[in-house]
Amino acid sequence: MIKNQRRDPGTGDKVQYRSGRTINKDGSFNVKRIGRTYILVSTFEWLINIRWSLFFLVLILGYTFINLVFALIYLNIGVEHIGGIESLSTNNPLLISYFFSFQTFTTVGYGALHPIGLTTNIIASFEAFLGFMMFAIATGLLYSRFSRPKAKIIFSKQALMVEKEDKKMLQFRIGNLKSNTLMEAEIEVIMQKKEIGPGGPVYNFYNLKLERKYILFFPLNWTVVHEITEKSPLYGFNEDTKDDFEFELLIHFKAFDDTYSEHVHQRYSYISDEIAFGCKFVPAYYSDRHGHTVFDLNKISKYEKIN
Structure with a gap:
């Protein structure tokens, strides 16, 4: 006689079409959620829980992508609206735009490259603000990952x-x-x-x-x-x-x-x-x-x- 039978612990007792395992090898539940979700909160929690190698890969790719987007914007406006390009050893407009975006996004401000004109200054100001916010979020993620017992x-x-x-x-x-x-x-x-x-x-x-x-x-x-x-x-x-x-x-x-x-x-x-x-x-x-x-x-x- 089998004893110790218990109620469903929360994983569901209907077989239906389920053929996969309930708990994956990494400890996560084999559940796919659809419908209403909070994307920002879910993304933040996902970034906290993923492995370190994937976390840094996401940060690097995100950082590269955002800077590339702003570089294309500056390129579309014209590199003549970026001052100090004569100090660079390259004449490639895309590289000039990317270096300027990099310095603006990180708020480094070496002093060589600077915006010229109202449009470029507005975009650079917005990028600097976005960069400040992104680094604050990245700092919060790093702290959460280090401080959370697991x-x-x-x-x-x-x-x-x-x-x-x-x-x-x-x-x-x-x-x-x-x-x-x-x-x-x-x-x-x-x-x-x-x-x-x-x-x-x-x-x-x-x-x-x-x-x-x-x-x-x-x-x-x-x-x-x-x-x-x-x-x-x-x-x-x-x-x-x-x-x-x-x-x-x-x-x-x-x-x-x-x-x-x-x-x-x-x-x-x-x-x-x-x-x-x-x-x-x-x-x-x-x-x-x-x-x-x-x-x-x-x-x-x-x-x-x-x-």
């Missing part, structure tokens, strides 16, 4: 089905990628299983009972274990019957970040195809001759076959 938990690429001492267990492993101290770590695993109900296929949800769902200190890896008994929703799941099971393990991790004195969260998921059978994890840490415990994050996902 978990960087690495999950093993696959979960394992392990048999040990006549017991069957589901295991996956996690570790902290950051060097900060996490305490009071908690984890919850919900199994989202596709089943046939009175009205057709639906998603049912089950809480997986874990060997430990809470640890006080989290300096090393944590192997999360669920023992498969007759009461488990995974009872009967093995290498021969895996095609009959269609499920996703929805994982929520929470811990207290001692650096920021705030709680951090992270999500992850495994689908039934990401379960390996007859394997065990390779130890991820060891003691060196100096008495230090060495934790190798590169071994979080490493496992070997059990003979």
